[in-house]
Amino acid sequence: MDRIDREILSLLARDGRLSFRELSQQVHLSPNAVAERFRRLQADGAIRHIRATLNPAALGHALEAMIEVKLQSDTAALAFETALRHLPQVVSATLMTGSFDYAVRVACADRDELVQVTEHLRQKAGVRETYTRLVLREVQLATA
Numbered sequence: 001m002d003r004i005d006r007e008i009l010s011l012l013a014r015d016g017r018l019s020f021r022e023l024s025q026q027v028h029l030s031p032n033a034v035a036e037r038f039r040r041l042q043a044d045g046a047i048r049h050i051r052a053t054l055n056p057a058a059l060g061h062a063l064e065a066m067i068e069v070k071l072q073s074d075t076a077a078l079a080f081e082t083a084l085r086h087l088p089q090v091v092s093a094t095l096m097t098g099s100f101d102y103a104v105r106v107a108c109a110d111r112d113e114l115v116q117v118t119e120h121l122r123q124k125a126g127v128r129e130t131y132t133r134l135v136l137r138e139v140q141l142a143t144a
Helices: 003-014 020-027 031-043 077-084 111-124
Strands: 063-071 090-095 102-108 127-134
Touching: 003 020, 003 031, 020 031, 063 077, 063 111, 077 090, 102 111, 111 127
Parallel strands: none
Antiparallel strands: 063 102, 063 127, 090 102
């Protein structure tokens, strides 16, 4: 991977809708050369997905929170991750080191829904303990 590949990745991370023509103008290569690099970056696994980043508030989920989770000793990580897939409020989950096992980001309509999600985690997803913090603002800094 060279400087141009990294520049293409950076541009796509900011706006995944850029066409090969638009990318080519930014990196000073032909659209065909950019397309070849794009396909190689996909094949090599550098580009896993191109997807839309949704605004939870626009979808009626104005309350976002980070729920740190400690699993019960008999709960396997994969079983917990499977249980999360049944909760539409879950935006992402990250397996962590430290005091808690996971950081789970959720987007809820209101506090009542957040309580329901937290109770569901405790009662049906093998969670022993939670620590919840509300998200006030998120600033995207890195593109990778």
